[in-house]
Amino acid sequence: MSTLPLDPRHGGGRFPDFDVTTQARHWDETTRAVVEKRLGMQTPVRFFTESEQAAATALFDQLLYQRSEPRVPVTEMVDARLAENLTDGWHYETMPPDEAAWRASLTNLDDDSREAHGCLFAECDWDDQSAILTAIQNRGSDQWHGMVAAQVWSLWTRYACTAFYSHPQAWNEIGFDGPAYPRGYKNIGVNRLESFEVHDARPGDDPVEGKGQ
Amino acid sequence: MSEVRERNESAWLMTADGSRMEPGLRDNMRRFDDDDEVDLVIVGCGAGGSTLLQRMARAGARVVALDAGPFWEPETDWVSDEAGSHHLYWTEPRKIGGSDPVPLGSNNSGRGVGGSMVHYAGYAPRFHPSDFRTRTNDGVGADWPIDYGNLKSYYELIEEELPVSGEDWPWGDPHGYPQRPHPVGGNGELFQRGALACGITAKVGPVAISNGRFGNRPHCIYRGFCLQGCKVNAKASPLITHVPDALAHGAEVRPDSMVTRIEIDQRTGRATGVHYARGGVSRFQRASMVAVAGYSIETPRLLLNSTSDRFPNGLCNDFDQVGRYLMVQGAPQTAGRFDDEVRMWKAPPPEVSSEQFYETDPGKPYKRGFSIQTVSPLPITWAEHVSAQGYWGADLRNYMSDYVHWACLGSLCEFLALPDNRVTLADEKDRHGMPIARFDYSQCDNDRALMKAATGVMEDILKGAGADEVITINRYAHLVGGARMAATEQKGVVDADCRSFAVPNLLIVDGSVLPTQGSANPALTIMAVAARAAARLTQQRT
Ligand SMILES: Cc1cc2nc3c(=O)[nH]c(=O)nc-3n(C[C@H](O)[C@H](O)[C@H](O)COP(=O)(O)OP(=O)(O)OC[C@H]3O[C@@H](n4cnc5c(N)ncnc54)[C@H](O)[C@@H]3O)c2cc1C
Ligand code: SF4
Numbered sequence: 001m002s003t004l005p006l007d008p009r010h011g012g013g014r015f016p017d018f019d020v021t022t023q024a025r026h027w028d029e030t031t032r033a034v035v036e037k038r039l040g041m042q043t044p045v046r047f048f049t050e051s052e053q054a055a056a057t058a059l060f061d062q063l064l065y066q067r068s069e070p071r072v073p074v075t076e077m078v079d080a081r082l083a084e085n086l087t088d089g090w091h092y093e094t095m096p097p098d099e100a101a102w103r104a105s106l107t108n109l110d111d112d113s114r115e116a117h118g119c120l121f122a123e124c125d126w127d128d129q130s131a132i133l134t135a136i137q138n139r140g141s142d143q144w145h146g147m148v149a150a151q152v153w154s155l156w157t158r159y160a161c162t163a164f165y166s167h168p169q170a171w172n173e174i175g176f177d178g179p180a181y182p183r184g185y186k187n188i189g190v191n192r193l194e195s196f197e198v199h200d201a202r203p204g205d206d207p208v209e210g211k212g213q
Numbered sequence: 214m215s216e217v218r219e220r221n222e223s224a225w226l227m228t229a230d231g232s233r234m235e236p237g238l239r240d241n242m243r244r245f246d247d248d249d250e251v252d253l254v255i256v257g258c259g260a261g262g263s264t265l266l267q268r269m270a271r272a273g274a275r276v277v278a279l280d281a282g283p284f285w286e287p288e289t290d291w292v293s294d295e296a297g298s299h300h301l302y303w304t305e306p307r308k309i310g311g312s313d314p315v316p317l318g319s320n321n322s323g324r325g326v327g328g329s330m331v332h333y334a335g336y337a338p339r340f341h342p343s344d345f346r347t348r349t350n351d352g353v354g355a356d357w358p359i360d361y362g363n364l365k366s367y368y369e370l371i372e373e374e375l376p377v378s379g380e381d382w383p384w385g386d387p388h389g390y391p392q393r394p395h396p397v398g399g400n401g402e403l404f405q406r407g408a409l410a411c412g413i414t415a416k417v418g419p420v421a422i423s424n425g426r427f428g429n430r431p432h433c434i435y436r437g438f439c440l441q442g443c444k445v446n447a448k449a450s451p452l453i454t455h456v457p458d459a460l461a462h463g464a465e466v467r468p469d470s471m472v473t474r475i476e477i478d479q480r481t482g483r484a485t486g487v488h489y490a491r492g493g494v495s496r497f498q499r500a501s502m503v504a505v506a507g508y509s510i511e512t513p514r515l516l517l518n519s520t521s522d523r524f525p526n527g528l529c530n531d532f533d534q535v536g537r538y539l540m541v542q543g544a545p546q547t548a549g550r551f552d553d554e555v556r557m558w559k560a561p562p563p564e565v566s567s568e569q570f571y572e573t574d575p576g577k578p579y580k581r582g583f584s585i586q587t588v589s590p591l592p593i594t595w596a597e598h599v600s601a602q603g604y605w606g607a608d609l610r611n612y613m614s615d616y617v618h619w620a621c622l623g624s625l626c627e628f629l630a631l632p633d634n635r636v637t638l639a640d641e642k643d644r645h646g647m648p649i650a651r652f653d654y655s656q657c658d659n660d661r662a663l664m665k666a667a668t669g670v671m672e673d674i675l676k677g678a679g680a681d682e683v684i685t686i687n688r689y690a691h692l693v694g695g696a697r698m699a700a701t702e703q704k705g706v707v708d709a710d711c712r713s714f715a716v717p718n719l720l721i722v723d724g725s726v727l728p729t730q731g732s733a734n735p736a737l738t739i740m741a742v743a744a745r746a747a748a749r750l751t752q753q754r755t
Contacts, residue, residue: 011610161593187559
């Protein structure tokens with residue numbers, strides 16, 4: 001299975017040839033069915049309107065730095081959760097339930113973009129999109145279009161990360177083994193690997209500023 | 214262990230390979246009619262409800278437990294996967310507010326037979342004797358109407374039934390565990406190393422994960438998916454530790470049954486049964502006694518929604534106590550970066566803990582304390598930890614690619630019981646037409662001071678182990694309170710035996726009755742309190 005495109009400077013290629021899907025035969029049937037569904041074709045978008053879909057896709061590409069194919073189909077995965085009411089249920093009193101918060105926040109994103117650049121968020125170039133998002137993130141606990149900016153940010157990143165890091169291609173990128181039943185692990189402890197695991201090829205590539213790279 | 218088997222045969226009522234409960238138990242389960250007046254109907258089949266169910270069935274009572282969620286089959290209903298485990302959580306609509314709103318769902322609320330323990334981590338510590346007297350000793354929180362000595366024998370019973378494994382425990386009331394400690398993975402190893410370097414005592418356990426075969430239940434395979442439901446059946450949850458024995462003794466478990474109201478006879482003031490929705494149909498189960506065990510949000514919600522002429526403000530709410538004094542634990546989570554590969558997801562997240570900072574330290578400006586435990590987030594929860602630092606885009610991917618190098622500790626800080634941290638009913642309604650719960654939370658200064666202190670200690674431990682960077686996310690864990698036990702009806706909802714003050718044949722037997730929480734994970738105490746309530750009810754013990 002292919003890995004996702006990611007420059008080594010951003011942490012790409014640290015686990016050469018590691019592919020969790022080669023272990024799928026060791027997974028239990030129920031789990032395998034759930035995980036393999038993420039690899040196949042996704043249900044077409046049905047919750048988001050066309051313009052929401054465009055804004056959401058641009059937003060997810062930014063949040064997850066997906067700049068070229070192949071991509072994890074994050075928009076479709078989030079759309080499915082919202083369409084099927086697979087939210088966490090709770091919502092802040094200062095925010096509507098997730099479905100409505102998603103629609104509103106995507107519209108607001110387009111509004112910001114129109115105001116600053118005269119075009120939709122999805123039509124802005126990459127750096128302008130990044131700047132719009134940075135400005136929202138920097139608002140912290142201040143209001144953004146009638147909602148608390150940090151709560152909107154949390155909504156976006158929660159859904160984005162849940163979709164992206166449920167995908168085997170993302171697991172390959174971070175060295176995670178994926179499902180582990182019924183086999184389990186035999187070698188637990190610092191620096192102890194299973195036979196199918198792959199060491200980090202660049203252990204000094206510490207994301208901490210000033211180190212590695 | 215033969216003594217356990219005589220009291221609770223659940224582990225021996227699993228199939229020989231340990232993969233499931235003997236299918237006959239469920240297929241041939243006794244089924245009561247709505248019109249049968251059962252001796253006891255229990256609302257919620259989680260930690261408290263299942264314990265009561267098993268005890269009462271053993272005592273010969275005709276008892277049925279209704280649960281809003283499914284009757285799980287671990288092999289086919291659960292997955293070894295993070296995102297795929299969403300159905301284990303209580304995800305009905307709820308509203309959160311206050312100055313420090315507490316997210317619900319995956320983090321603290323389960324559904325279905327087994328309750329939240331299906332996806333709890335598995336730590337099973339006791340409370341300390343001091344937890345029962347915080348008002349007297351420290352001037353904060355509340356005193357319980359019972360003390361540690363009243364619960365001790367029930368702790369011992371439940372520890373054998375789960376069973377619990379761990380090193381000899383030096384804190385609180387020192388005690389040992391029925392099973393020896395598990396081997397630890399990379400995360401536990403680094404906690405031990407760092408604690409040693411800082412002069413802090415850390416111990417392996419206590420976890421309700423079987424170390425070795427227990428009855429027909431297999432041992433742990435160290436796969437790290439405890440919070441997604443243990444498919445192996447090594448980790449204890451009432452679904453496998455109490456429900457099988459209850460069914461074998463004639464109890465009924467009725468899944469997919471959401472209780473919406475408790476009925477009260479306006480003349481006698483006694484409960485007559487519960488209204489519930491099953492498959493879209495409204496039904497009524499008659500019962501001569503009702504026990505509520507829906508946990509700290511749903512129990513108050515159900516009581517508040519059960520209004521009548523006698524109880525215009527909600528059942529048992531004459532003194533405006535229902536829903537109040539709800540607590541969460543502050544649960545900051547601090548991670549440290551190592552050049553070594555930790556691979557913290559390999560091994561159960563609950564491995565090693567320290568209760569060295571549990572008690573009030575007179576030298577500190579705050580009361581009460583915190584515990585420290587290993588937590589080992591899987592990728593999605595880890596991404597939440599990383600993005601809480603403000604990272605996104607290329608920075609997020611970069612940090613995430615470093616996952617194998619991180620160890621992670623969590624703390625449980627004893628937040629204090631405050632009257633305005635409470636559940637009320639919102640205007641919004643759910644699909645049963647029942648008002649949804651609104652949960653408000655605001656921290657006090659003591660709460661914040663504890664979070665800060667705990668974070669500092671975790672940073673020291675990780676750095677002591679050799680970490681070159683530490684990052685923290687402020688989280689919350691667990692819920693308790695909301696219908697607390699007290700000495701008088703002005704101060705609480707139930708008495709020391711979990712009987713409500715207002716309705717003679719109504720009990721509450723779940724986490725909502727706890728007046729304080731210490732910095733211990735609550736499930737063992739909830740089960741011990743339920744086991745005691747059952748014993749008091751059947752007059753077997755005192
Ligand atoms: C992620 C996570 C990790 C945790 N880790 C730990 C840990 O390591 N150690 C620990 O001790 N604790 C832990 N806990 C907490 C522990 O699981 C709970 O404190 C405990 O299970 C609560 O017991 P309970 O009986 O009060 O409620 P629950 O076990 O939650 O049971 C309540 C049941 O009632 C049902 N219900 C609710 N309302 C209704 C209704 N109206 N009608 C019918 N049924 C209803 C629900 O479906 C549920 O099954 C954790 C919890 C979570 C979510
Ligand atoms: S690590 Fe052990 S207890 Fe946890 S889910 Fe896996 S087998 Fe069960």
